Amino acid sequence: METSTANQAGTIRIEQFPAGLEDGRPDARTMGWFEAVRAGFHDGAPEPEHVAEQAAGYVADGRILRAAYDDEARPGAWGTEIPVATYGTMVHALNVGGGRQLPTHQITGVTVRPTHRRRGLLRSLIIQDLEQAAANGLAMAALQASEATIYGRFGFGAATFTRSIDVDVRERFQLRSSSYGTMELVDPAALLDLAPRIFAGFQAGTMGSLDRQYSYAQVAAGRWQWEKPEPNRKLRTAVHFLPNGEPAGYVAYKFAGWDTEPHTMKVVDLVASSAASYLELWRYLGSIDLVQRITWPMAPVEDPLPWALADARRYAVKSEEDMLWLRVLDPAAALEARHFERDGTLAIAIQDPLGLAEGKFRLDVDGGRCRVKRLDSAAPADLTLGVDVLGSLYLGGAKARTLAGAGRLDGGDAAVDRLDRLFGTSAAPYCITHF
Numbered sequence: 001m002e003t004s005t006a007n008q009a010g011t012i013r014i015e016q017f018p019a020g021l022e023d024g025r026p027d028a029r030t031m032g033w034f035e036a037v038r039a040g041f042h043d044g045a046p047e048p049e050h051v052a053e054q055a056a057g058y059v060a061d062g063r064i065l066r067a068a069y070d071d072e073a074r075p076g077a078w079g080t081e082i083p084v085a086t087y088g089t090m091v092h093a094l095n096v097g098g099g100r101q102l103p104t105h106q107i108t109g110v111t112v113r114p115t116h117r118r119r120g121l122l123r124s125l126i127i128q129d130l131e132q133a134a135a136n137g138l139a140m141a142a143l144q145a146s147e148a149t150i151y152g153r154f155g156f157g158a159a160t161f162t163r164s165i166d167v168d169v170r171e172r173f174q175l176r177s178s179s180y181g182t183m184e185l186v187d188p189a190a191l192l193d194l195a196p197r198i199f200a201g202f203q204a205g206t207m208g209s210l211d212r213q214y215s216y217a218q219v220a221a222g223r224w225q226w227e228k229p230e231p232n233r234k235l236r237t238a239v240h241f242l243p244n245g246e247p248a249g250y251v252a253y254k255f256a257g258w259d260t261e262p263h264t265m266k267v268v269d270l271v272a273s274s275a276a277s278y279l280e281l282w283r284y285l286g287s288i289d290l291v292q293r294i295t296w297p298m299a300p301v302e303d304p305l306p307w308a309l310a311d312a313r314r315y316a317v318k319s320e321e322d323m324l325w326l327r328v329l330d331p332a333a334a335l336e337a338r339h340f341e342r343d344g345t346l347a348i349a350i351q352d353p354l355g356l357a358e359g360k361f362r363l364d365v366d367g368g369r370c371r372v373k374r375l376d377s378a379a380p381a382d383l384t385l386g387v388d389v390l391g392s393l394y395l396g397g398a399k400a401r402t403l404a405g406a407g408r409l410d411g412g413d414a415a416v417d418r419l420d421r422l423f424g425t426s427a428a429p430y431c432i433t434h435f
């Protein structure tokens with residue numbers, strides 16, 4: 001697909017194409033996209049020995065790439081085949097509670113060349129893409145934001161959060177519970193098969209989790225690093241097996257080096273399909289000799305670990321960050337897909353700067369299922385909120401009371417409480433998939 005957009009940068013040609021391989025190499029458009037996206041995130045030029053594997057990963061993910069080209073050649077400038085803006089999408093399942101999964105439109109790899117920034121290129125790309133995703137029947141879009149100030153204007157709200165933690169594992173590290181099942185150090189290669197299997201258990205049981213793309217099993221297996229498809233020889237991996245022999249959790253980790261004080265083990269990936277497995281992974285990490293600290297940037301905000309420790313002060317939260325941002329494209333389909341823990345009724349007015357989710361809707365929740373009816377514009381609403389606020393509320397990761405206090409939604413106290421009761425979840429949503 002090809003379109004043109006006239007913006008303050010002049011006429012820019014936008015193309016949309018699937019990530020592609022030709023004779024085992026990225027095709028020309030995919031290669032140009034790689035060049036541009038790496039420059040956009042301040043990485044070096046793509047390394048010839050890596051691009052084929054990376055492109056194969058993109059193909060496996062079914063990624064669709066968008067690229068904006070400025071065809072006006074200037075002497076010595078980067079070739080016109082290298083886009084001035086990049087944008088990528090793929091679709092994976094989002095756990096929306098009660099084990100239900102909602103196909104979700106993921107946006108990634110958004111960059112605009114410094115020479116073309118702030119001329120409306122991102123705006124053109126994202127509007128075109130969101131409209132297309134909605135027309136294709138996708139009810140939800142998601143991204144992770146490099147800066148918190150960019151995507152609210154396009155209807156995205158922060159929906160899940162994670163903690164970066166340091167755990168002191170010197171002599172006093174001890175769990176209150178007795179051990180369960182067995183931990184085994186395994187060859188990282190075994191994770192190629194085990195990691196997706198274990199993650200499937202996590203995905204099925206964790207509201208807010210997004211299914212993972214191709215690169216995750218490669219990283220857990222030590223075949224790739226996060227930054228590039230190059231083996232990670234420092235990686236160690238251990239698996240938790242239930243008493244019946246089923247693999248239920250894994251941790252991939254690497255030593256930070258003897259020069260790092262305190263001596264630190266960095267968790268690269270940690271996935272547990274149950275709370276018990278989660279604690280066994282930590283029991284294992286805490287038992288590694290010569291290590292004084294474990295670091296992990298993806299801990300849950302409602303983390304059982306400090307409560308499981310004999311000394312909770314071994315556990316320090318270094319920061320808490322937004323992780324998944326959600327954008328409702330179709331309110332009726334998104335809300336009807338979600339599981340609700342309580343029944344109730346509410347009429348909401350949604351304001352959407354792009355018009356996609358604009359309107360008034362009545363929510364009737366019965367037995368965990370929501371039925372949504374569109375109301376006419378004159379109908380009264382209990383609450384008025386922006387579509388970005390709905391994105392933050394959707395998984396229960398933010399409370400209406402908090403957002404009302406911030407002046408982000410309009411309505412009486414009783415309606416705000418009703419929304420919180422309706423959308424409340426027994427566990428905070430949790431996503432450990434970067435994309």
Ligand SMILES: CC(=O)SCCNC(=O)CCNC(=O)[C@H](O)C(C)(C)COP(=O)(O)OP(=O)(O)OC[C@H]1O[C@@H](n2cnc3c(N)ncnc32)[C@H](O)[C@@H]1OP(=O)(O)O
Pocket residue numbers: 040041107108109110111112113116117118119120121122123124143144145146147149150153
């Ligand atoms: C999902 C992801 O991939 S997140 C990664 C995002 N990419 C990066 O952080 C890489 C470095 N940054 C960039 O490449 C660019 O600056 C981008 C992609 C963030 C913005 O691209 P641009 O083409 O300059 O944005 P564009 O001109 O369309 O701006 C659209 C609106 O967003 C605003 N905006 C753009 N970037 C930013 C920013 N970094 N902070 C705050 N506002 C911003 C603009 O002011 C404009 O506002 P308005 O239309 O409401 O007046």
